[in-house]
Amino acid sequence: MIYLDNSATTKVHPEVLNTFVAVNEKFWANPASIHTFGHQTNELLQSAREQIADILKTSNEKIFFTSGGTESNNLAIFGLAHKYKQRGKHVLISEIEHPSIIETAKKLSEIGFDVEWIPVNSEGIIILDTLEKLVRKDTILVSVMHVNNETGAIQPIEELSKIVRAQSRALIHMDAVQSFGKIPVDFKILDIDAITISSHKIHGLKGSGLLALKKFVEIEPILYGGGQESGIRSGTTSVPLAVATAKAIRLAVTDLQNNILKLQTLSDDLMVYLNTFPSVKVISPAKKAPHIVTFSVQKVKGEVMINALQEQDIIVSTSSACSSRQTKTSHVLKAMHISDDYIKGVLRVSLSTLNNQQEIDQFKIVFKRVMNVIKGD
Known part of the structure; x- marks a missing residue:
């Protein structure tokens, strides 16, 4: 075949799978537990977070482990829109986003946010002149994927960022599910505020991914419970998946x-x-x-x-x-x-x-x- x-x-990389198995065998404690075994497991979790933060050029506390791209995109759109709604309720989303962005944006519209769609040209690339006209002073969030999952089109994120920064205080979210590990992606290269990554697109395991935020960017949770992941993503963190995700990310940029x-x-x-x-x-x-x-x-x-x-x-x-x-x-x-x-x-x-x-x-x-x-x- x-x-x-x-x-x-993608097929799981053997090193990623071996990492996942090894952590399950040796560090199965709940990382929130106060006993020594829990502390050791938590140290491993924080090490994975640090490795990813170093690669993406952000701070450790801005890496939030999730179940994958869909959850990360939902968290980004809902969480950022609600966190910064005091600035306004205008949100811009490209027409060619993944359904996890499109459907979430539609829900925002239903609860009172003003959602507009950024059109694309015949090559599937956003029209920057139109974007410039759409951005307003009360725009709080712009979300445009880096690489389109259906066509491979690379969006002009650098130019987009300049337009958005010049006209508003909006946060910029980028779905990097199809770009990370294929072209350079980090907060130093791209002037953006949030990045979505899915592990199984880079020879990692399904059911794992992350949302990374730029330093000093805040977000509202969409899951509530025990306050794990700095209160942003409640639920017992899967340390084996987190460490395996860090491994997949390291391999992807090597x-x-x-x-x-x-x-x-x-x-x-x-x-x-x-x-x-x-x-x-x-x-x-x-x-x-x-x-x-x-x-x-x-x-x-x-x-x-x-x-x-x-x-x-x-x-x-x-x-x-x-x-x-x-x-x-x-x-x-x-x-x-x-x-x-x-x-x-x-x-x-x-x-x-x-x-x-x-x-x-x-x-x-x-x-x-x-x-x-x-x-x-």
Whole structure:
């Protein structure tokens, strides 16, 4: 099997799995317990927090462990909006966000916040001129994902930040689920206030992730209970998952530039090949993350192509794994105004550093075979 659906989830790295097992075997105490074993477990938890804070360039107390990207995004949108609502109730969200942002923003709207949507151009990149017109003095929160999960488009976060900072006191949240470990991400590089990371997208374990805040940024909790995670995320913290997440994050940034080059080489090769087919439209823009190539076959449903490729041991997806089983058209593709001929036939190839050139070459052979049968190309 050739697995090319890494934006949906990745294979767990052996070192991450070994870390998780080892912590479960040796440090199973509740980190909130006052006995020595509890203290030792808590020290391990705080060490994991420190390692992540060092990588993201923030302070230890601003790393909050969660169950993954969806919870982190909910916490960011609800928590920041409520914390700073005394400044205003205007919130800006891009049209192409993950459902965990879109649906949370809709809930904010229902309870009295003024939510507006930032449009994107035909490449799926936010329109900065429109953003500049939308930002107001009472804007309190702007949320734009770094890399789009369906197309790989990289959003102009640096330019966005300059616009928002010049016109408001708004906090900037960035969903980095698809960018961390693929392109550089930290608070020093990007002038933002909150970052979401999901472990299972970077060869970590499912059910784990984090929300990181910039120093001095505050947030309201959305879970209440025993006051764990500095009162922001109540519930007994899973130390094994937290330590495994720290391990996955460390591995993801190790030799990052060489990994980017490897992924870029593979995806560039694939894009050149796909452009040779007259009935294939490459949807991923030129300014994209190195691990995602999204394209569409004219007047062919994506499910048909996926099944045909799967029969020959090639695993890809239609778009986002969160919506691939649903029949409705992707909100991202709608926002990009993809034509009817192509909007139902979208395929996403997403790579990891575990992939290699031989696998891409095999994909080409199989794809050509499938296109001959389905399209006669």
